[in-house]
Amino acid sequence: MPIQFTLAARYLWGRKLRTFLTTLAIVFGVLVIFSMNILLPTMLQAFQSSILTASGQVDLTITHKSGETFSTRVLDQVENVSGIRAASGTLERPVNIPTNFFRQGNVGAVSLIGLEPKAAQALRDYSVQAGRFLRSGDTNAAVITAGLADAVGLKLGDELPVPTAQGVVRFKIVGIRPAQALPGNEPVYVPLAQAQKVLSLPNRINTIQANYNTNDAAPRAVIEQTIQNILGSEYQLGGLGSSSELFASIGLAQQGSNLFGFLALFMGGFVIFNTFRTIVAERRRDIGMLRAVGASRRTIVALFLAEGLLQGILGTAIGIGMGYLAGVGITSLMSGMFEQFLHVQMGAPVVEPSLLIITTLLGIGVTLFSGLLPAWNASRVTPLEALRPSVADVEARKPWSKANIAGAGLIVIAILGLLSNNIAFVALGGFAFLIGLVLIAPVLVKPLANIFSAVLGVIFARQGTASLAQGNLTRQPSRAAITASATMIGLAIIVAVVGVMVSITGGIYSVLEKSLGSDYLLIPPSLGVWSSDVGADAALADRLRSVYGVGVVSTLRFASTTVNDEQVNLLGVDPVAFPQVSGLNFTEGDPHDAFAQLAQGRNLIVNGMTATQLKVKLGDTVKLSSPEGEQTYRIVGIGSDFINTKIMTAYTSQQNLKRDFHKTEDVLIQLNLAPGADAVQVEARLQEILAKYPQFKLISGKAYLQESQQLFDAAFSIYYVMLVVLALPSLIAMLNTLAIGVLERTREIGMLRAIGATRRQVRRTILTEALLLAATGTAFGLLGGLYLGYVMVLGMSASGIMPVAYSFPLAGILAAIAIGLLFGVIAALLPARQAAQMNIIRALRYE
């Protein structure tokens, strides 16, 4: 075995506690990356499979741009394209169900889906939990979901009545499918011919689904292009339309997890880097001696890299094992939550071979990479250092080294970046800031230690240990800085993430209140998926207005349009009433002016998502496709509401909607009580009116707000779980560095004991020192975390993921201070005990 490996192995083995602690840091870095990466795909898979199941798990979905029906001949055209393995046409329509229509239970609406059983089953699996699926030759047969069956108390073999243009039609229930994963109307599957008949749409379909005979990207693109050419631009290919909101959520989750993974990696690397720096500092004499007796610089570098490699391999292996267990554990914990809130079953975690390879490379690679600079520093240790008697290793350093100055420079750059308001600069500034803090830390240790020790001196008066501990720190500022910066990074991450979460929740709640802050809402079955909702004509709103005690009534109308081939939901509002009962969160433009302009001509307010996707800004004009041809609209404001945040949406006046899109249906109604109105009476009257409009559900704004907030809290708890997963290792890293700091001074502690320090005094000194370090690290961590959090929030707004304002995470800061100090003490307890119990002779000989 080469001497480097022998030495590396001996050093590792000879310092078991140290090796254990540093390997632990690697273990945790790898653990976070590995568990996150098996956890998130599993979560995303659950999301995706639910979407795919809902959307039909097919390669291609074809719809008409208008959302209307088209001839079955289009299906023939598609089937004839070479490369199409199977295709099926369906006719899907929401059917409103009057109240008390069924013998028991109420459902607002069902989605009637007519399909050719053979063709449909060639495309995807329609599993049933009881009975059978439709077959060719069926006429008045239906397959429904367990959800619907339970809701209305029907079972296999019963007859399902459906209200149609031809009166009530009865279908025999031949099969029951498992409950559906997504919220929305329950599907009722019937033979296509039957659906066409009852909906009075002979030979019409509105969706074609198809699968390709290849999985390669290039030929798939060719097939898609061929079809688009044949059908023309009137048809829309591949759009999952109504699921876009969920896809946006997945995108957000993915970005969030990438951020976490990246932070974990950064942290792991930093811990390893710190450990190596400590080891090099501690072993200067050994290194010098090796150099003196003939070890080349390369040998020294190799020695440290060999140590890194051994620890990297060990830590990665253990980390992967534990990461897998953590992934499995968290999955099983979270699957309950998923089932409850999303009706999604989570599968077992899947470990891709590529993940194993990548994690292994990352774990070992990051260890080696982080060891590189310290190893290089070690190779610069001169042989002379072995020969100098080690009387006192007081650091003789210039007040400001190059690194300190570079650190100060980076911080200035970071602040300039922050002021520039340019997201790229701000993000760069985030890293500059953290690295700058690490570099400048040694200079700041002294003044900070002085301040904190003055505080501690008051607490531990008479002991004299505070000043001794303070002396220890200021004597070796760079070593103290190493320990403090481990704390810093850990806490910075916590503060940053809490800052982001507080901002997002705060942002969402404020938008929620704005959007849904009216006293009463009449909501359709599916909020946000407007195209499937059946509304009411203006008569309903008028009747509501006439109710005594009702103040302002505002309605929302919907039309689907496209801008540059991108689908946009167009919502029609009453420019006067809408801002009174509801509103938008404006990021650009003046709300008052914007609404006023909606009333005057073809003007639009677009939401943040639309502005980002279409790359448009205030004052730009866009061309909307409408039944009347293309129409030019001008953007007079950028603002979002809660429900449509993640969908490309534009708001215009109801006049425009009527003129260009012929839409006059109200799909959502919001109303406020008049001042002094009797809520109970008004509500009773509203319920009476609504009996004839079963598609609407009357809810009080406050109740809805609460309901929504609960849903969000549940969703955010996932992120808090991640935060804990991430925070734990960073705290252990801090514990680790503090413990190593004590180990390192074993000999010095022995000396203290030899010259008459009592055990109690030694213990006090170490505890005080740890507290000083923790306080310093916490101070840095808060600074870094606030900055990072701000950067992330800014990034989210700028990239159009979600427009939020930064909220100062006071709770996060208090928690970080508590955690920082608490861990400082915990981290010191064990070493302090050990130091106090130390055998003086052995301690003095500790090399």
Place this chain on the structure above:
Amino acid sequence: MSLVQTQELTKVYGAGDTAVTALDHVNVHVNPGEFVAVMGPSGCGKSTLLHLVGGLDRPTSGRVWIEDTSLGDLNDDKLTELRRRKIGFVFQFFNLIPVLDATENAALPLTLDGTSPGDAKKKARAWLTRVGLGNRLTSRPDQLSGGQQQRVAIARALAAEPALVLADEPTGNLDTHSGDEIAGLLRQVSDEWQRAVVMVTHDPRIAAYADRIVFLKDGRVVDDTKLKQDGSDNTQMVTGKMHALAE
């Protein structure tokens, strides 16, 4: 030809007001197999001289020749190789690697030079036996006394069969008895194994083991005296000389 020759060797630490001239145009030589002691008051430049001769540090001006190589012409790698093959070091603080046992410590210069571990250990064991540690081959440094640790260091210095052994106060951390043993061992290194030894000490009793004593004062050579190693005790004479030069 001399094994070691210095030529106007000068070392200045620091610059400006705080500059310290540790060595001031020093010319000394060491013959093959010769045992030279370097003496002088604390801070006179003894260690500095040893460091420069051993290629551990670079002079401000002047040259060091080892055989026909001028150290100033070597880059760090070449210099390291020369240390490994031509020079053995013994330090005041033993400086053994705590995690290696006696044999492994003694074998270090060989293993670092690429000798197979088996051969390196065989040679190391032979040297440890010669310096009287045949029974402590597998002990770790913390299981050995100071004198024993210094013997391991000497075995390590000799393992690569160097022509020159440099020792900086090798007895400085030892009791009188152990000190005498180590000095005797260095004498043996010169007599029996024909290596040149340059030993820094301020103890006249230890210096008395040498063939020649070079006295330094304020960075200059102030005296160069040959001793007769005929079994008589030179301590008295060395002490006298020391006091005379201290005036």
